[in-house]
Amino acid sequence: MIRVSISSKNNQVIQQSFEKFFQKEQLEYQIVPYSKNTHQDIYIFEIHQREDLKLIEDQPHFDYALYYVIGPKDYDLISECMRLKVNLYF
Structure with a gap:
């Protein structure tokens, strides 16, 4: 199962995009709102200002996880x- 955590003001739009992809690929997944110090496989952060970087800085970095911005x-x-x-940014 792929565990995804999203921190965004447009959480629903982003979540729907990932859900479509996971369903198309027939992957098991769980998408939850971001919570500090959780252990997920993919973290998605929406960043618009320098202050928003605090989310990434405060999240422990796991070698197995992907960090998208x-x-x-x-x-x-x-x-x-x-x-x-960060592994990838959009």
Whole structure:
């Protein structure tokens, strides 16, 4: 089972997109709102301001997990996300 945690103002839109993908691929999944210090397989963070990076900084980094970021349009924010070892950003 793939465990996904989402921190976003557009939680429903993001969740629906991932649900469609997992269902299409016939994967078992569980999607929950983000909660600090949880153990998930995929973490999705919506980042628009430098203050939002605190979510990633405060989350323990697990080698097995994927960290996705949605939203940064500013190169400095993207650079900070990369420094924080984010796997992919949209």
